[in-house]
Amino acid sequence: MDQxxxxxxxxxxxxxxALVFLVAYAWxxxxxxxxxxxxxxxxxxxxxxxxxxxxxxxxxxLAKPRAAWFRSxxxxxxxxxxxxxxxxxxxRFVTLLRVLDRTAGVAFRGRITxxxxxxxxxxxxxxxxxxxxxxxxxPGAAIKTLGDALWWAVVTVxxxxxGDEVPITPQGRLIAxxxxxxxxxxxxxxxxxxxxxxxxKIAVQDAAQQAATVAHIKDxxxxxxxxxxxxxxxRR
Amino acid sequence: MDQxxxxxxxxxxxxxxALVFLVAYAWxxxxxxxxxxxxxxxxxxxxxxxxxxxxxxxxxxLAKPRAAWFRSxxxxxxxxxxxxxxxxxxxRFVTLLRVLDRTAGVAFRGRITxxxxxxxxxxxxxxxxxxxxxxxxxPGAAIKTLGDALWWAVVTVxxxxxGDEVPITPQGRLIAxxxxxxxxxxxxxxxxxxxxxxxxKIAVQDAAQQAATVAHIKDxxxxxxxxxxxxxxxRR
Amino acid sequence: MDQxxxxxxxxxxxxxxALVFLVAYAWxxxxxxxxxxxxxxxxxxxxxxxxxxxxxxxxxxLAKPRAAWFRSxxxxxxxxxxxxxxxxxxxRFVTLLRVLDRTAGVAFRGRITxxxxxxxxxxxxxxxxxxxxxxxxxPGAAIKTLGDALWWAVVTVxxxxxGDEVPITPQGRLIAxxxxxxxxxxxxxxxxxxxxxxxxKIAVQDAAQQAATVAHIKDxxxxxxxxxxxxxxxRR
Amino acid sequence: MDQxxxxxxxxxxxxxxALVFLVAYAWxxxxxxxxxxxxxxxxxxxxxxxxxxxxxxxxxxLAKPRAAWFRSxxxxxxxxxxxxxxxxxxxRFVTLLRVLDRTAGVAFRGRITxxxxxxxxxxxxxxxxxxxxxxxxxPGAAIKTLGDALWWAVVTVxxxxxGDEVPITPQGRLIAxxxxxxxxxxxxxxxxxxxxxxxxKIAVQDAAQQAATVAHIKDxxxxxxxxxxxxxxxRR
Numbered sequence: 001m002d003q004x005x006x007x008x009x010x011x012x013x014x015x016x017x018a019l020v021f022l023v024a025y026a027w028x029x030x031x032x033x034x035x036x037x038x039x040x041x042x043x044x045x046x047x048x049x050x051x052x053x054x055x056x057x058x059x060x061x062l063a064k065p066r067a068a069w070f071r072s073x074x075x076x077x078x079x080x081x082x083x084x085x086x087x088x089x090x091x092r093f094v095t096l097l098r099v100l101d102r103t104a105g106v107a108f109r110g111r112i113t114x115x116x117x118x119x120x121x122x123x124x125x126x127x128x129x130x131x132x133x134x135x136x137x138x139p140g141a142a143i144k145t146l147g148d149a150l151w152w153a154v155v156t157v158x159x160x161x162x163g164d165e166v167p168i169t170p171q172g173r174l175i176a177x178x179x180x181x182x183x184x185x186x187x188x189x190x191x192x193x194x195x196x197x198x199x200x201k202i203a204v205q206d207a208a209q210q211a212a213t214v215a216h217i218k219d220x221x222x223x224x225x226x227x228x229x230x231x232x233x234x235r236r
Numbered sequence: 237m238d239q240x241x242x243x244x245x246x247x248x249x250x251x252x253x254a255l256v257f258l259v260a261y262a263w264x265x266x267x268x269x270x271x272x273x274x275x276x277x278x279x280x281x282x283x284x285x286x287x288x289x290x291x292x293x294x295x296x297x298l299a300k301p302r303a304a305w306f307r308s309x310x311x312x313x314x315x316x317x318x319x320x321x322x323x324x325x326x327x328r329f330v331t332l333l334r335v336l337d338r339t340a341g342v343a344f345r346g347r348i349t350x351x352x353x354x355x356x357x358x359x360x361x362x363x364x365x366x367x368x369x370x371x372x373x374x375p376g377a378a379i380k381t382l383g384d385a386l387w388w389a390v391v392t393v394x395x396x397x398x399g400d401e402v403p404i405t406p407q408g409r410l411i412a413x414x415x416x417x418x419x420x421x422x423x424x425x426x427x428x429x430x431x432x433x434x435x436x437k438i439a440v441q442d443a444a445q446q447a448a449t450v451a452h453i454k455d456x457x458x459x460x461x462x463x464x465x466x467x468x469x470x471r472r
Numbered sequence: 473m474d475q476x477x478x479x480x481x482x483x484x485x486x487x488x489x490a491l492v493f494l495v496a497y498a499w500x501x502x503x504x505x506x507x508x509x510x511x512x513x514x515x516x517x518x519x520x521x522x523x524x525x526x527x528x529x530x531x532x533x534l535a536k537p538r539a540a541w542f543r544s545x546x547x548x549x550x551x552x553x554x555x556x557x558x559x560x561x562x563x564r565f566v567t568l569l570r571v572l573d574r575t576a577g578v579a580f581r582g583r584i585t586x587x588x589x590x591x592x593x594x595x596x597x598x599x600x601x602x603x604x605x606x607x608x609x610x611p612g613a614a615i616k617t618l619g620d621a622l623w624w625a626v627v628t629v630x631x632x633x634x635g636d637e638v639p640i641t642p643q644g645r646l647i648a649x650x651x652x653x654x655x656x657x658x659x660x661x662x663x664x665x666x667x668x669x670x671x672x673k674i675a676v677q678d679a680a681q682q683a684a685t686v687a688h689i690k691d692x693x694x695x696x697x698x699x700x701x702x703x704x705x706x707r708r
Numbered sequence: 709m710d711q712x713x714x715x716x717x718x719x720x721x722x723x724x725x726a727l728v729f730l731v732a733y734a735w736x737x738x739x740x741x742x743x744x745x746x747x748x749x750x751x752x753x754x755x756x757x758x759x760x761x762x763x764x765x766x767x768x769x770l771a772k773p774r775a776a777w778f779r780s781x782x783x784x785x786x787x788x789x790x791x792x793x794x795x796x797x798x799x800r801f802v803t804l805l806r807v808l809d810r811t812a813g814v815a816f817r818g819r820i821t822x823x824x825x826x827x828x829x830x831x832x833x834x835x836x837x838x839x840x841x842x843x844x845x846x847p848g849a850a851i852k853t854l855g856d857a858l859w860w861a862v863v864t865v866x867x868x869x870x871g872d873e874v875p876i877t878p879q880g881r882l883i884a885x886x887x888x889x890x891x892x893x894x895x896x897x898x899x900x901x902x903x904x905x906x907x908x909k910i911a912v913q914d915a916a917q918q919a920a921t922v923a924h925i926k927d928x929x930x931x932x933x934x935x936x937x938x939x940x941x942x943r944r
Contacts, residue, residue: 627869636874
């Protein structure tokens with residue numbers, strides 16, 4: 001079995017695992033689970049995590065120049081291994097977002113507006129969950145409910161930043177920093193989409209003023225070829 | 237009667253209804269109406285709302301592949317039906333903005349600066365009204381007057397976000413979130429307009445360096461056609 | 473004397489008047505003048521203002537289809553007349569900025585970076601002055617010194633909006649709103665300049681891949697013309 | 709020895725000096741050095757600074773039209789001389805960033821994403837150090853630890869601006885203002901990169917619709933040249 005077939009076969013299992021992980025994590029964080037329910041949610045997350053680890057391991061095993069693949073996928077390694085350290089739990093979402101992103105890319109190809117809206121919604125929800133998880137136990141934290149966390153995530157990702165609710169734990173601030181840079185990227189993508197659309201709209205409408213295309217050149221070539229033939233018959 | 241004629245016939249009545257609705261709502265919110273005046277304002281809003289419902293119903297009735305129209309206009313349905321639930325009143329403005337947007341598009345076609353300025357002003361005014369309506373009854377809310385609400389809307393839509401006045405009710409926060417995303421879009425449109433303008437400005441000025449156009453190709457073709465004719469007479 | 477000669481003749485006197493106005497206003501606001509010094513500063517500002525009024529009046533008198541000029545310059549009228557009402561004093565700066573902008577445009581034509589930097593600096597300084605003038609007399613205002621006002625203006629124009637210093641008077645808030653929209657425009661211009669630069673940079677470097685230009689078409693035409701002549705001599 | 713060889717020879721020594729300076733400054737600020745350690749750190753910084761001064765002096769000495777070089781490098785002079793005044797210490801970082809920027813430009817040429825990420829990270833770190841240095845001694849300041857300073861720098865450069873931590877010293881505010889404008893530039897670069905990418909993506913995919921290139925014109929020319937030769941042989 002080669003690496004490409006493995007990746008193809010794992011595409012959907014990984015998406016399902018990512019969704020299961022998201023649901024289990026959301027349940028744990030929103031319901032603020034305790035006791036056996038908490039253990040169940042953690043076990044489910046652990047199992048899906050094991051699948052991501054397995055996928056990384058198999059990819060490493062199957063990669064042809066293994067050392068080269070390892071070197072060019074250090075970020076994958078970090079994202080799979082680091083969340084084992086409890087303070088870096090939020091890093092699990094990077095893997096989640098990457099898996100969902102890959103499939104979303106398949107589903108929404110070409111419809112950039114739908115794709116950006118979907119990615120932004122998922123990002124806001126996931127950031128709200130992660131920050132709620134990090135902040136709730138901290139004394140004096142402002143973000144204590146899912147509503148607060150969602151409100152904070154929207155205020156942050158749009159770069160409005162009222163400051164009425166601000167993370168105060170190191171983990172919460174790391175998540176916030178990541179969300180801010182995503183906000184800049186979001187702004188960039190929205191602007192760029194408008195720019196592409198406007199530049200297209202204001203492009204010269206008069207056909208005679210449009211740029212000459214390859215099709216036009218082909219027409220000219222055909223005419224010159226005819227001339228060529230005509231002169232050839234003249235010479236005979 | 238077909239759907240297109242219905243839409244054409246309803247264009248101006250809907251705009252008038254939207255303006256009447258806007259005035260009645262602004263009156264109710266700004267004057268903080270009580271008693272019979274409140275009932276009058278609510279009745280006027282109800283009547284204009286009935287017209288939007290009628291428009292939706294007729295469109296559904298007249299649409300040729302009715303099921304297809306229904307599926308592709310679920311958003312319209314939501315926007316017309318959901319505001320009946322009192323906490324979702326602010327959704328009425330989406331319909332309002334869409335109706336005004338359609339006509340504004342007719343009036344300002346091509347003058348993107350005027351259009352963006354008009355849309356931004358309307359958006360700020362409408363968001364201020366809706367947030368004032370949602371926040372005023374809440375104890376401890378900072379937004380209590382129209383002046384406060386307008387100030388808050390400007391601070392939010394520009395993504396400045398001082399945080400001196402922040403909505404605290406779920407409804408107010410939903411309106412704020414919508415306004416923030418509109419702010420991102422506003423930023424995007426302004427930037428894109430400048431970008432299109434600058435890219436046009438810095439385009440090469442030297443005529444000989446400009447891209448070859450279809451007009452140039454046509455000239456070449458004419459010359460080659462003349463050659464063609466000349467060689468044809470040679471052969472005779 | 474026609475309107476065009478009047479405008480040409482007034483170009484530099486208006487710039488000098490704008491600078492004198494700026495210095496007198498800055499002196500009044502920064503030194504928080506009282507007594508006779510205040511009267512002197514106000515008189516100087518009044519005189520420069522009279523020059524702007526005179527310029528408006530002469531333009532109206534000299535304009536050929538006078539009614540048309542009046543209708544298309546309602547904004548100029550508002551900007552010249554409204555500042556007579558004391559609460560709208562800050563509007564004087566719009567005229568000031570427009571006059572300086574016209575000359576700056578002459579001086580910096582083509583050097584967009586220098587121009588944007590200059591305009592942004594002037595805007596920040598002028599907004600800081602105007603907000604200081606509006607806020608200082610208000611009890612409970614946070615902006616009491618020029619340093620505070622400049623800090624506030626930078627925080628606002630960049631859309632950062634910490635909220636540590638916020639205007640609380642209606643006048644101060646109007647100035648702030650104008651500054652915020654200028655901030656959006658500033659962001660837009662900076663982004664657009666980078667976009668134009670990057671799009672130019674990533675344009676294909678390989679000469680053979682560049683768009684065909686008018687110069688190329690001219691070369692082809694010359695070759696075809698030569699063919700034309702050769703065939704003509706053949707026929708003779 | 710001419711100026712170009714000097715600059716080439718000094719390229720790496722200056723980068724090493726910049727890194728040594730950065731480490732020494734970070735050590736002094738983070739560890740809040742006192743006594744002999746502080747003196748050591750200051751001496752190291754002074755030595756690297758002497759190298760920058762030497763570089764400026766040699767450049768001035770070697771420049772061919774010396775007066776012209778001096779006039780067009782007033783900014784370099786300011787950046788090298790002003791940091792000697794203690795309140796303007798932070799200006800030293802401008803030189804540091806410029807030196808690192810020059811080499812980074814060599815290393816990352818063409819990989820704009822890596823370059824922007826690297827520059828943004830360095831900028832955030834350096835701004836955090838400088839603001840920590842300026843704010844820590846001030847009574848009532850909110851920024852007292854490196855963690856706070858880094859958090860503040862991220863919140864500021866992304867233009868989110870919560871306002872939970874705000875510089876209160878004039879020096880800190882100058883650094884903040886510089887960081888804000890860098891944030892605008894960062895936003896601009898990110899947006900522009902996306903815009904360039906999207907505009908490229910939505911460019912017409914159909915080959916026949918692509919703009920005619922110089923390569924196409926060359927093909928046409930070759931065909932016309934063949935015609936030329938054929939007609940020439942006809943005439944003989």
